[in-house]
Amino acid sequence: MYYNRKQPGSGNEMIFGIRAVMEAVAAGKDVDKIWIRKNLESNLARELFEQLKGTNIPVQRVPQEKLNHITTKNHQGVIAFVSPVTYQRLEQLVPLWYEAGKQPLVVALDSVTDVRNFGAIARTCACAGVDAIVLPMNNSVTVNADAVKTSAGALHTLPVCRENSLRDALRYLKDSGFHLVAATEKASQMYTAADYSGPTVIVMGAEDTGIAPEHLRICDELVQIPILGNIASLNVSVAAGIMIYEAVRQRQ
Numbered sequence: 415m416y417y418n419r420k421q422p423g424s425g426n427e428m429i430f431g432i433r434a435v436m437e438a439v440a441a442g443k444d445v446d447k448i449w450i451r452k453n454l455e456s457n458l459a460r461e462l463f464e465q466l467k468g469t470n471i472p473v474q475r476v477p478q479e480k481l482n483h484i485t486t487k488n489h490q491g492v493i494a495f496v497s498p499v500t501y502q503r504l505e506q507l508v509p510l511w512y513e514a515g516k517q518p519l520v521v522a523l524d525s526v527t528d529v530r531n532f533g534a535i536a537r538t539c540a541c542a543g544v545d546a547i548v549l550p551m552n553n554s555v556t557v558n559a560d561a562v563k564t565s566a567g568a569l570h571t572l573p574v575c576r577e578n579s580l581r582d583a584l585r586y587l588k589d590s591g592f593h594l595v596a597a598t599e600k601a602s603q604m605y606t607a608a609d610y611s612g613p614t615v616i617v618m619g620a621e622d623t624g625i626a627p628e629h630l631r632i633c634d635e636l637v638q639i640p641i642l643g644n645i646a647s648l649n650v651s652v653a654a655g656i657m658i659y660e661a662v663r664q665r666q
Contacts, residue, residue, distance in 0.1 A: 451491030533564025540568035610661035
């Protein structure tokens with residue numbers, strides 16, 4: 415079975431049915447995530463699981479009710495959500511940036527799951543000339559039509575890299591000559607004291623959990639944005655904008 419419709423409230427294209435999803439993956443569609451019914455077992459389902467090995471497509475086991483809430487059609491226990499953007503890979507972009515003589519600026523987001531915050535960050539990145547946004551495959555935002563709308567269309571032009579492991583992506587960037595600057599309340603240094611002039615990665619975390627300790631350990635500098643009032647923290651999209659435009663200021 416194959417149905418090409420929109421997810422209610424998001425505008426995302428969806429594909430229903432095991433065979434249709436397998437065909438979409440084989441054709442190289444940018445699948446944002448796949449929902450599979452809990453306890454789904456069949457020869458065709460096993461073929462799908464085998465096909466998904468080695469891909470960077472998040473798979474979630476969900477109750478039948480959740481699938482039925484999305485559609486009343488015969489989904490066969492499988493729904494794929496197609497991303498409105500084409501994901502890029504860091505290993506392909508980094509050499510191109512250096513060959514072009516750039517001092518690339520990258521924003522990496524750790525566990526940021528709010529779509530509108532992500533869209534706002536993407537819009538700021540596009541305005542500031544950021545070269546790419548890096549997301550982990552799991553525990554991360556879904557790049558859907560709402561994100562594209564909030565970004566004012568920036569996500570149609572700004573490269574988004576969805577990597578299997580944010581830790582490995584940060585290590586790769588560091589080994590490639592990037593300076594990693596993390597925004598965290600654990601820092602004692604002000605954000606204006608960091609060096610953003612060369613190839614730089616600005617690492618931002620979710621407002622509730624922040625940046626994971628294992629990711630902080632990889633970073634070269636930890637910085638904080640001063641909070642002078644009674645509210646504990648800034649919105650992550652606002653904090654990202656402050657960091658990004660400090661990099662712009664230094665580079666000018």
